[in-house]
Amino acid sequence: MERRIVVVGYDGAELLEIASLNTSLAMANVTGEVKPPYRVLLATPGGRPITCPTGLVMQGHESLERLTGPLDTLIVAGGFGFEAATSDARIVAHVRRLAAVSRRVASVCTGAGILAAAGLLDGRRATTHWRYADRLARRHPSVDVDATPIYIRDGHVLTAAGVTSALDLALALVEEDHGAEPARRIARELVVYLQRPGNQAQMSIFTDAPPVTDDLVRRMAAHITGHLDGDLSTATLAALGGVSERHLTRLFREHLGATPGRYVRRVRTEAAAQLLAGGTLPLTAVAGRCGFGTTESLRQAFVDRYGITPSRYRAASVRS
Structure with a gap:
């Protein structure tokens, strides 16, 4: 007996997404962590080879048109070719047909657009790559699009954010099927430092650098990240920058999309998340280093940002 996992690919589908899914689930079989084992199949139009955006060619295992159920899981990959795939009535129809005979359905990245075109996300909360979230929301107003989570x-429907989130999705499927410990062991075999909780944000303040068009905003952002445990009130920042609080607030809203207070809270919360995921500092020490003062303030910020408490975030992040 096997768990049949079908990944739907097409010309322009992202190789890294397909490989992350296939390798992660195959590794589960190799390590002997899962019973029954996974059988991962790549289904393509006509069963033909598909050309990925990098120019590499992948051979399909099954013809999308001839594939029948029941299936354990149907996963639609994303990629730059998703627009053509979404416009292909045959692909959409067969995804809809196979979803009806699958225990669960998932997508990675812009594959969510194909699920939405098939009506499989109507009335559901879903995510996709942050760059395409607004487009998905405009085209499918019946879908509750949230671009924040991984x-x-x-x-029974899962949607993942983009590209490497396919790895997070695969590990989440293993954990759902077989428990947390097998997923952790597989993550170690794959040399994955961190299996990110689903609620973790796609975009981080540490990778989404502030614009360089405004020197004052850039200097204030640098000061904030370098002095998390200091006084970062709007009044103090305004005095440091030699401007009024009102002017500083206007600049922050214009360039960073948040007031100084909200920006500081976000930076502190994400810094705390990094400390929790990568170390064993007590919560009191994490709260102090990041400027929260108390563990209760840290807890409230975490729940607001990630939907879980700091202790649960650490438990989900640690790979023993």
Whole structure:
């Protein structure tokens, strides 16, 4: 007996997404962590080879048109070719047909657009790559699009954010099927430092650098990240920058999309998340280093930002 996992690919599908899914689930079989084992199949139109954006060619295992159920999981990959795939009535129809005979359905990145075109996300909360979230929301107003999380589960449907989130999705599927410990062991075999919780944000303040068009905003952002445990009130920052609080607030809203207070809270919370995921500091020490003062303030900020408490975030992040 096997768990049949079907990944739907097409010309322009992202190789890294397909490989992350295939390798992670195959590794589960190799390590002997899962019973029954996974059987991962790549289904393509006509069963033909598909050309990925990098120019590499992948051979399909099955013809999308001839594939029948029941299936354990149907996963639609994303990629630059998703627009053509979404416009292909045959691909959309067969995804809809196979979803009806699958225990669960998922997508990675812009594959969510194909699920939405098939009506499989209507009335559901879903995510996709942050760059395409607004487009998905405009085209499918019946879908509750949330561009923040790495992945979302709504009922039996899962959607993952983009590209490397396919790895997070695969590990989440293993954990759902077989428990947390097998997923951790597989992550170690794959040399994955961190299996990110689904609620973790796609975009980080540490990778989404502030614009360089405004020197004052750039200097204030640098000061904030370098003095998390200091006085970062709007009044103090305004005095440091030699401007009024009102002017500083206007600049922050214009260039960073948040007031100084909200920006500081976000930076502190993400810094705390990094400390929790990568170390064993007590919560009191993490709160102090990041300027929260108390563990209760840290807890409230975490729940607001990630939807879980700091202790649960650490438990989900640690790979023993």
